[in-house]
Amino acid sequence: MKKKIISVVGARPNFMKVAPIHRAFQEVSDKFEHQICHTGQHYDSKMSDSFFNDLNMPNPTYFLGVGSGSHAEQTAKVMVGIEKVLIEAKPDLLIVVGDVNSTLAASITAVKLGIKVAHIEGGLRSFDRSMPEEINRLATDAISDFCFITEEDALLNLTKENFPKDKIYFVGNTMIDSLNYALENVKKSNILENLNLKENEFVLLTLHRPSNVDDKEQLNMLLDIIEFISKNKKAVFPMLFKKKRLHCKFLALLYELQLKDQ
Numbered sequence: 001m002k003k004k005i006i007s008v009v010g011a012r013p014n015f016m017k018v019a020p021i022h023r024a025f026q027e028v029s030d031k032f033e034h035q036i037c038h039t040g041q042h043y044d045s046k047m048s049d050s051f052f053n054d055l056n057m058p059n060p061t062y063f064l065g066v067g068s069g070s071h072a073e074q075t076a077k078v079m080v081g082i083e084k085v086l087i088e089a090k091p092d093l094l095i096v097v098g099d100v101n102s103t104l105a106a107s108i109t110a111v112k113l114g115i116k117v118a119h120i121e122g123g124l125r126s127f128d129r130s131m132p133e134e135i136n137r138l139a140t141d142a143i144s145d146f147c148f149i150t151e152e153d154a155l156l157n158l159t160k161e162n163f164p165k166d167k168i169y170f171v172g173n174t175m176i177d178s179l180n181y182a183l184e185n186v187k188k189s190n191i192l193e194n195l196n197l198k199e200n201e202f203v204l205l206t207l208h209r210p211s212n213v214d215d216k217e218q219l220n221m222l223l224d225i226i227e228f229i230s231k232n233k234k235a236v237f238p239m240l241f242k243k244k245r246l247h248c249k250f251l252a253l254l255y256e257l258q259l260k261d262q
Contacts, residue, residue, distance in 0.1 A: 005032055006089060010039040014098055023181075038063045075105045078105035116146070123157045124137060124157070204236050
């Protein structure tokens with residue numbers, strides 16, 4: 001009888017980590033049935049559907065549609081939704097990846113139902129407990145049955161936390177697998193032409209940590225760095241505005257710093 005395994009995805013980084021895992025399971029489909037549960041933590045089509053298409057992932061078997069909310073709301077909604085999935089599907093193993101709220105919520109629910117949990121990218125630490133992701137990492141690793149790690153530091157961290165060494169597996173970084181998989185399509189892209197860019201003459205910028213974008217002093221320092229870099233290279237900053245509502249703290253700070261037109 002095939003072993004049934006469910007992988008949980010909720011946010012954009014999760015999709016990239018699970019895609020290579022799904023392709024690997026397809027190569028041994030005679031032994032394993034691999035299903036994907038999408039919690040809907042990132043639910044906008046531009047933040048979800050496009051990733052499934054670009055990474056050649058199948059439509060998820062289960063979609064919880066939890067949407068946005070506070071950390072407590074998201075965690076609770078995922079737990080309620082995935083409990084129903086796990087009771088119905090009865091998987092032999094639940095795979096969780098990364099450090100988002102869906103990761104922790106799914107792990108807690110599975111463990112309480114007696115279902116084994118494997119954490120992809122286990123053992124990573126920032127040692128900053130003000131980050132919600134750090135709490136998710138610590139708690140998920142503490143209750144997981146297996147930790148699949150990407151680097152030596154993760155092994156050291158888990159060892160210090162007394163995680164069983166025989167349950168730790170060094171497997172590498174599935175994000176790199178997704179990168180390699182996407183390289184051919186990247187070469188075919190015309191994005192540089194569309195944005196009037198040339199190779200090696202631009203930098204790509206993302207800003208999303210609250211500690212970076214919600215603090216005026218920190219943001220101002222980062223913008224000084226970006227201004228310095230942009231003297232020699234163009235800075236490309238992809239941003240998604242939903243229904244043109246410019247209400248986030250980040251944009252408010254930009255206006256306050258008089259960078260509206262830059």
